[in-house]
Amino acid sequence: MTSLDKMLGILDLFDDDKVGVQLEDVMQLTRLSRATAYRYLQSLSKAGVLAPATGNTYVLGPRVIELDRLMRLTDPLLTNASPVMHEVAGALRINFMLCSYYGNKVMCADLAWPDESLTRFYERGRPMPMFRGAMAKVILSNLTPYQLRSIMLWHADEIRAAGLGSNWDEFRTTMSRMRKEGCVVTHGEVIPDLVGIGAPIFDPDKRVLGSLVMILREETFAHSGEELMRRHVIDAAVRIDAKLASVAEKTGMPALPARPRRGNVLRNGGAA
Amino acid sequence: MTSLDKMLGILDLFDDDKVGVQLEDVMQLTRLSRATAYRYLQSLSKAGVLAPATGNTYVLGPRVIELDRLMRLTDPLLTNASPVMHEVAGALRINFMLCSYYGNKVMCADLAWPDESLTRFYERGRPMPMFRGAMAKVILSNLTPYQLRSIMLWHADEIRAAGLGSNWDEFRTTMSRMRKEGCVVTHGEVIPDLVGIGAPIFDPDKRVLGSLVMILREETFAHSGEELMRRHVIDAAVRIDAKLASVAEKTGMPALPARPRRGNVLRNGGAA
DNA sequence: ATCAGTTGTCGCATATAATGAGATTTATAA
DNA sequence: TTATAAATCTCATTATATGCGACAACTGAT
Numbered sequence: 094m095t096s097l098d099k100m101l102g103i104l105d106l107f108d109d110d111k112v113g114v115q116l117e118d119v120m121q122l123t124r125l126s127r128a129t130a131y132r133y134l135q136s137l138s139k140a141g142v143l144a145p146a147t148g149n150t151y152v153l154g155p156r157v158i159e160l161d162r163l164m165r166l167t168d169p170l171l172t173n174a175s176p177v178m179h180e181v182a183g184a185l186r187i188n189f190m191l192c193s194y195y196g197n198k199v200m201c202a203d204l205a206w207p208d209e210s211l212t213r214f215y216e217r218g219r220p221m222p223m224f225r226g227a228m229a230k231v232i233l234s235n236l237t238p239y240q241l242r243s244i245m246l247w248h249a250d251e252i253r254a255a256g257l258g259s260n261w262d263e264f265r266t267t268m269s270r271m272r273k274e275g276c277v278v279t280h281g282e283v284i285p286d287l288v289g290i291g292a293p294i295f296d297p298d299k300r301v302l303g304s305l306v307m308i309l310r311e312e313t314f315a316h317s318g319e320e321l322m323r324r325h326v327i328d329a330a331v332r333i334d335a336k337l338a339s340v341a342e343k344t345g346m347p348a349l350p351a352r353p354r355r356g357n358v359l360r361n362g363g364a365a
Numbered sequence: 366m367t368s369l370d371k372m373l374g375i376l377d378l379f380d381d382d383k384v385g386v387q388l389e390d391v392m393q394l395t396r397l398s399r400a401t402a403y404r405y406l407q408s409l410s411k412a413g414v415l416a417p418a419t420g421n422t423y424v425l426g427p428r429v430i431e432l433d434r435l436m437r438l439t440d441p442l443l444t445n446a447s448p449v450m451h452e453v454a455g456a457l458r459i460n461f462m463l464c465s466y467y468g469n470k471v472m473c474a475d476l477a478w479p480d481e482s483l484t485r486f487y488e489r490g491r492p493m494p495m496f497r498g499a500m501a502k503v504i505l506s507n508l509t510p511y512q513l514r515s516i517m518l519w520h521a522d523e524i525r526a527a528g529l530g531s532n533w534d535e536f537r538t539t540m541s542r543m544r545k546e547g548c549v550v551t552h553g554e555v556i557p558d559l560v561g562i563g564a565p566i567f568d569p570d571k572r573v574l575g576s577l578v579m580i581l582r583e584e585t586f587a588h589s590g591e592e593l594m595r596r597h598v599i600d601a602a603v604r605i606d607a608k609l610a611s612v613a614e615k616t617g618m619p620a621l622p623a624r625p626r627r628g629n630v631l632r633n634g635g636a637a
Numbered sequence: 638a639t640c641a642g643t644t645g646t647c648g649c650a651t652a653t654a655a656t657g658a659g660a661t662t663t664a665t666a667a
Numbered sequence: 668t669t670a671t672a673a674a675t676c677t678c679a680t681t682a683t684a685t686g687c688g689a690c691a692a693c694t695g696a697t
Contacts, residue, residue, distance in 0.1 A: 095684075096655070097405065100369050101412035104428065112439040116673085126657045131674060133369065140373035144467045147572065147665095149673065153436050155467040155492070156376065158474075161433035162490030164425050167384040195416050195427040202430075218434030220427070239693070300419065367655075368684065388644085398686045403645060419694095421644065511664065 099123045100133045103143075113150030114143075168193070170202055170303050173340060174294060174333045178305060179205045181329045187313075189329075190215055192228040192291075193303040199229045202303065211310070214284050224248070224255035226283040227276075227291030228306045233257075234271035235293045235301035241268060276323050276330075280311065288314040290322055292330035297338045305330045371395045372405045375415075385422030386415075440465070442474055442575050445612060446566060446605045450577060451477045453601045459585075461601075462487055464500040464563075465575040471501045474575065483582070486556050496520070496527040498555040499548075499563030500578045505529075506543035507565045507573035513540055548595050548602075552583065560586040562594055564602035569610045577602045 094102075102122060106114045119130040134151050137143040141156030165171055170193050182189040182205030193202040199221040206213055223229050236244070245252060245264050258264035271277050276292040283289070291306040307326045314322065366374075374394060378386045391402040406423050409415040413428030437443055442465050454461040454477030465474040471493040478485055495501050508516070517524060517536050530536035543549050548564040555561070563578040579598045586594065 095404070095408065097369065097372050097408040097684090098411065101408060101414070104412060104414075104432065107432065107435055109435065109438065112435070128658080128675080129656060132367075132655085135675085136367065136369040136373060139370065140376060141467075141470070142373070142376075144469075145674095147570075153432055155465075155470045155472050157429065157432045157436055158472060158490040159492065160376065160379065160425055160429045162488065163379055163381065163384070164429055165490075166381065193427075195413075198413070198427045200427050200430060216434065218430040218437075220431065237694090243692095298419075369655095400646080400687080401685060404684085407646085417645090509665090515663095 099125070100136060103133060103137060107153060113146055113148070113152045115150050168202065169296070169337060169340070170294065173336045174303075174305065175203050175205075177329055177333050177336065178203065181205075181325065182207050185325060187325075188308045190228065190306045190308060191303065192221060192232070192306060194232045194301060197223075199223055199232060199304075201228075208309075211287075211308070214287075222283065224251050224257060225279075226306075227279040227289030228283075228304050230257075230271060230279065231277040231291035231293050231304045231306075232301055234268040234277065235295075236268075238265070241265065276327050278319065278323070286311050290326045292326045294330055295334050295337075302337075305333065371397070372408060375405060375409060379425060385418055385420070385424045387422050440474065441568070441609060441612075442566065445608045446575075446577065447475050447477075449601055449605050449608065450475065453477075453597065454479050457597060459597075460580045462500065462578045462580060463575065464493060464504070464578060466504045466573060469495075471495055471504060471576075473500075480581075483559075483580070487580075494555065496523050496529060497551075498578075499551040499561030500555075500576050502529075502543060502551065503549040503563035503565050503576045503578075504573055506540040506549065507567075508540075510537070513537065548599050550591065550595070558583050562598045564598045566602055567606050567609075574609075577605065 099122075103114060103119055106118050106122060116127065116130055116134070119125075119133060120127060123130060123133070125133075134143060134145075138145055138151065138154065141154045141159070143151045144154035146152045170191060174191055178189050178191055186207050188208050188211055189205045190201055191203040191205075193200050201215045201217055201219050201221060203217060204213065204215055221228055224233070233241070233244070241264065242261070245261055252264055253259045258267045276290060279289045279291075281287060288309055288311055289306050290309075291304045293304055294302045296302050305326060307322060309317070309322075371394075375386060375391055378390050378394060388399065388402055388406070391397075391405060392399060395402060395405070397405075406415060406417075410417055410423065410426065413426045413431070415423045416426035418424045442463060446463055450461045450463055458479050460480050460483055461477045462473055463475040463477075465472050473487045473489055473491050473493060475489060476485065476487055493500055496505070505513070505516075513536065514533070517533055524536055525531045530539045548562060551561045551563075553559060560581055560583055561578050562581075563576045565576055566574045568574050577598060579594060581589070581594075
């Protein structure tokens with residue numbers, strides 16, 4: 094572990110219950126001297142990632158907000174897909190979620206939540222499971238064979254536990270079948286009593302960018318007719334694909350932001 | 366400049382027009398070898414701050430969104446002040462902005478924008494000037510003498526340019542007067558034709574957390590009566606202070622997140 | 638599915654640059 | 668203002684980041 098990694102490890106100290114880190118925390122984490130712990134905190138503070146606070150603590154800094162703003166501004170998924178999602182959700186009075194794929198994580202990127210009778214379990218920035226739920230499966234199934242192979246290599250146990258196959262051939266077959274279906278329907282895999290209907294969103298090069306997911310109660314789902322709902326989701330996703338393609342056309346391909354990809358996964362286990 | 370700083374410097378490469386960095390950019394920035402540039406990118410990617418993307422580029426990663434979510438969840442300003450601001454803005458049909466103070470930066474934390482006839486110049490995450498505009502001045506004027514002194518030491522020219530005083534005594538006097546006023550009114554200092562009326566927001570220890578700013582056109586301002594508008598802003602700010610205090614009471618002081626502070630300013634020029 | 642070309646990683650020797658201890662300065666609270 | 672705690676600096680030491688070249692992983696074209 095390099096000093097770079099140790100410094101970045103400080104970010105791991107933050108979670109929902111810990112809003113500020115103290116020198117002690119850093120010393121304990123890194124096993125480094127007081128002076129060096131301060132040096133790390135200083136570097137992060139200089140970059141604005143942390144900010145010194147009262148009470149000998151350091152809190153997350155303004156840079157985080159700035160960078161998040163940049164992402165919101167430039168994420169093709171947010172800028173193109175969100176409007177479509179909100180429109181469709183509003184018209185149908187059904188809840189939707191937009192998920193983004195980041196090489197090793199599936200994250201909720203945006204919500205359209207017209208049906209307030211359902212609690213907003215999800216929220217922007219919350220990490221989603223990788224092998225459970227429509228949002229994840231629809232993305233997984235549209236990855237390249239190469240990507241799938243490396244994921245299998247490192248997450249065989251989780252894949253088996255999720256019932257996606259106990260070996261490479263089974264996994265591959267399951268994924269292939271899901272992909273051909275055009276969308277994935279899951280029942281209570283993330284939250285009990287909720288059905289997710291997910292369709293993939295592709296960039297102009299046909300790489301999967303993320304997923305659009307309809308979320309409804311089992312009861313509503315039963316009344317609405319599966320076929321119809323699937324069509325709604327797929328149609329919306331296709332509209333988004335077209336929008337992405339037309340933007341790419343207009344701006345001349347290269348201007349479209351590059352999309353996340355797995356790193357050198359066979360070596361690092363998909364940590365990147 | 367340490368290697369830690371050089372690595373974090375990679376974040377500077379991103380801006381509104383640059384959504385992905387390439388190896389070349391990093392090598393040029395750091396003047397380091399190909400291998401080391403990759404090492405930096407790898408560390409940042411492992412931490413999720415960056416994500417490898419197609420086209421040999423690295424984009425901002427999911428960690429940024431996660432950390433931003435944490436900040437939104439725990440920022441006392443957002444959780445306490447936003448609801449009050451939205452309520453007041455809605456009732457008056459006047460636009461408001463909530464600004465946060467981060468030791469060396471003033472940033473827009475949230476907006477309530479009921480009057481859509483004004484363009485939304487501002488947005489969450491956009492850095493604000495430090496010496497211009499009601500949002501900044503109201504915060505500045507409520508810093509401790511110690512903090513003011515160190516700011517004067519490093520930003521004397523900017524302070525003079527902003528007309529806040531050409532020496533320590535003048536600056537101190539100006540700040541003191543503003544503080545006693547209870548709120549600051551500025552005309553077109555950030556955007557022409559817009560008036561800002563800002564009031565400070567304090568934590569239970571009477572330290573300034575940020576500012577609440579009413580934003581209206583010169584014309585509207587003239588019609589509305591300055592005194593009345595000032596009262597509206599101050600009243601809202603006081604309500605927020607009370608809310609913050611009562612939360613602190615209930616949870617038992619220490620649970621209230623610590624607030625940003627300037628680092629060792631006399632040495633590092635307030636970079637932290 | 639296989640294969641050439643590109644992008645990313647690794648192993649190792651070397652020297653640079655990070656580290657720890659303690660002195661010193663800066664910040665905060667009384 | 669002064670006392671106390673927090674943060675930073677100085678400097679000798681050596682651990683560790685660096686660069687080079689070889690190699691592996693990935694991409695996309697056949």
